[in-house]
Amino acid sequence: MVVGSKGNGLASAEDHTKSKKAQKKEAKDAAKTARKEERKALNASQQHDTGSDDDYSVGKYGQIPMIQSAEIIRREFFHVKQLEPDFANTTVWVRGRLHTSRAKGKQCFIVLRQQQYTVQCLIAVSEVVSKFMVKFASNITKESIVDIEAVVREVGSKIESCTQKNVELHVTQLFTVSPAKSQLPLLIEDAARPIKEDEDMEGLNIRVNQDTRLDNRVLDLRTPANQAIFRLEAGVCRLFRDILTEKGFVEIHTPKIIPAASEGGANVFTVSYFKGSAYLAQSPQLYKQMAIAADFDKVFTIGAVFRAEDSNTHRHLTEFVGLDLEMAFKYHYHEVLHTIGDTFTLMFKGLRDRWDEI
Amino acid sequence: MVVGSKGNGLASAEDHTKSKKAQKKEAKDAAKTARKEERKALNASQQHDTGSDDDYSVGKYGQIPMIQSAEIIRREFFHVKQLEPDFANTTVWVRGRLHTSRAKGKQCFIVLRQQQYTVQCLIAVSEVVSKFMVKFASNITKESIVDIEAVVREVGSKIESCTQKNVELHVTQLFTVSPAKSQLPLLIEDAARPIKEDEDMEGLNIRVNQDTRLDNRVLDLRTPANQAIFRLEAGVCRLFRDILTEKGFVEIHTPKIIPAASEGGANVFTVSYFKGSAYLAQSPQLYKQMAIAADFDKVFTIGAVFRAEDSNTHRHLTEFVGLDLEMAFKYHYHEVLHTIGDTFTLMFKGLRDRWDEI
Numbered sequence A, B: 001m002v003v004g005s006k007g008n009g010l011a012s013a014e015d016h017t018k019s020k021k022a023q024k025k026e027a028k029d030a031a032k033t034a035r036k037e038e039r040k041a042l043n044a045s046q047q048h049d050t051g052s053d054d055d056y057s058v059g060k061y062g063q064i065p066m067i068q069s070a071e072i073i074r075r076e077f078f079h080v081k082q083l084e085p086d087f088a089n090t091t092v093w094v095r096g097r098l099h100t101s102r103a104k105g106k107q108c109f110i111v112l113r114q115q116q117y118t119v120q121c122l123i124a125v126s127e128v129v130s131k132f133m134v135k136f137a138s139n140i141t142k143e144s145i146v147d148i149e150a151v152v153r154e155v156g157s158k159i160e161s162c163t164q165k166n167v168e169l170h171v172t173q174l175f176t177v178s179p180a181k182s183q184l185p186l187l188i189e190d191a192a193r194p195i196k197e198d199e200d201m202e203g204l205n206i207r208v209n210q211d212t213r214l215d216n217r218v219l220d221l222r223t224p225a226n227q228a229i230f231r232l233e234a235g236v237c238r239l240f241r242d243i244l245t246e247k248g249f250v251e252i253h254t255p256k257i258i259p260a261a262s263e264g265g266a267n268v269f270t271v272s273y274f275k276g277s278a279y280l281a282q283s284p285q286l287y288k289q290m291a292i293a294a295d296f297d298k299v300f301t302i303g304a305v306f307r308a309e310d311s312n313t314h315r316h317l318t319e320f321v322g323l324d325l326e327m328a329f330k331y332h333y334h335e336v337l338h339t340i341g342d343t344f345t346l347m348f349k350g351l352r353d354r355w356d357e358i
Helices: A013-027 A030-046 A131-138 A188-192 A210-215 A224-246 A285-293 A334-354 B013-027 B030-046 B131-138 B188-192 B210-215 B224-246 B285-293 B334-354
Strands: A061-063 A091-104 A107-114 A117-124 A145-154 A167-178 A270-273 A276-280 A298-306 A319-327 B061-063 B091-104 B107-114 B117-124 B145-154 B167-178 B270-273 B276-280 B298-306 B319-327
Touching: A061 A131, A091 A131, A091 A167, A091 A188, A107 A131, A117 A131, A131 A167, A224 A298, A224 A319, A224 A334, A224 B224, A285 A298, A285 A319, A298 B298, A319 A334, B061 B131, B091 B131, B091 B167, B091 B188, B107 B131, B117 B131, B131 B167, B224 B298, B224 B319, B224 B334, B285 B298, B285 B319, B319 B334
Parallel strands: A061 A167, A117 A167, B061 B167, B117 B167
Antiparallel strands: A091 A107, A091 A145, A107 A117, A145 A167, A270 A276, A270 B270, A298 A319, B091 B107, B091 B145, B107 B117, B145 B167, B270 B276, B298 B319
């Protein structure tokens, strides 16, 4: 859920008022006018006026107040990944994070990011965009969430720095929904930069250390690589399940807290279980086999597995997600091998064909 | 995996030999003849002959030796649920459990069960079936796994006691793959009997107590009701995932062992974590919210949740499987409510339409 925080002082009280009015018009809810008027007066008294009379973009930009589910606004948003030349000259609304911005005289370039997709936006002084609006845009902090209304324009030469290379957005309205702090522990741009061994000598090559990444996991997960890892992980599980279900397997869920240590008792975590002790399951093995003896014929399970292995290597994890299957065979264990082999082949084909975009 | 145990003494040495020969013919593997001859001689010396010269069904029934993945036999088995009048007069092989059997003079009725499906089989003395074979059939213990070769016959009046009401199997070959003990802690027939309040007075009405069921979970899980519960559970999870993935959600896996007690610290299980302590997650809440802050926009997770609630009611479980979703909304929390409502509607429709057979 996205929640805006305090205003950033750049938008004038006038902007607030007009912006609110525009929204209200869309919501077509006239009954709340009285309450709005009160809040307007409050805002006006708290913030100082910029005093510029020639700002003809008033109401087209600014910080929107905190979203508190007060109004249902039926505005259709485009996803950044949808922005292709097919929509050239269409006016669209997009909500995303300000990835980077670069002011340059009377214009400002913004890269807007939504998950792993990015698009270039241009805010240039024009009949609808005032210099105040451009200045507002250039001061929005990185990683702020912004709402942009813009016209999709096809570009002559490809924009190599964005995922949407064939279009850019010409901004007509710009609001910050949730401004980010101006100092962040890491920048997504830096965290997303590929590590190249031979590039040490040229240009700025900021790297983000692993401890910084892990201490700020939420920011690090916004990088395209981590977005892709999570999506592929979901893809692997989905394919495993779909393929096995198709082959007649039944998904089961197995207990994690068990009364006795399994598999010899080594590497087991002990849990205080009220007045006694219990253990964390090191494997769903026994439960899968019980299911086979109970005539389910073919079963699989995806779930947490716990191993008390006190080794700090990436091959020893105390907790991981296991993808497990068990089946009865008629005459020869090769029947199981064929099933497993076929499942892997179908999974890799599936990832290639259906998750190639990531 | 199905493994046969020691012979039951009913099948003669001759039977063993012929039965093996029949199998070998199917496998079309002449190279193994020498080894077979040795084993044949061994069997003949260990077992005594029945001495009946008029058993013309020799080789068509008996206990098959333990399956040890020695031979790859490409025999196509039908599933009991496939047995419909479409296949009338076809010869089929079926592997299932002997649910019940009833001998009656020169014939024996067997109900064969495969998961929740049952079919009636008839073994009657004829040109191919000897009285010895009928006797062998009537002595197979309940819950034994048997291989049956039979001809599918359409029946005039429906067989109400089986799920396959329109056909019965006329057995031509019958082998036990894995004989069950003659005394079982409970019979599936008894465990599967619906509990009716008003039926106390008439007929045999054996009930199985809950502690017997729980002590013999593997047997109890073979009842149609438990088979259906597991399949529906798998169905609910599948629908939840498919519907949300379709709506743009990403599946995530969240940690179960966590360093600090969440949600106030009440009802939390403590785990000994090497030299320190850790806790079992009471909810994936924090991790879902981190995923939203990390721009995944919409996520869901299905996994174990742990609550140290010391109450022995069916509404207080120390461990359960949670189906959880989290999403960012644009303006109003009603967007979330609509998504949840729609998901439930689609899930119930899906269960009705795609899991109606269970």
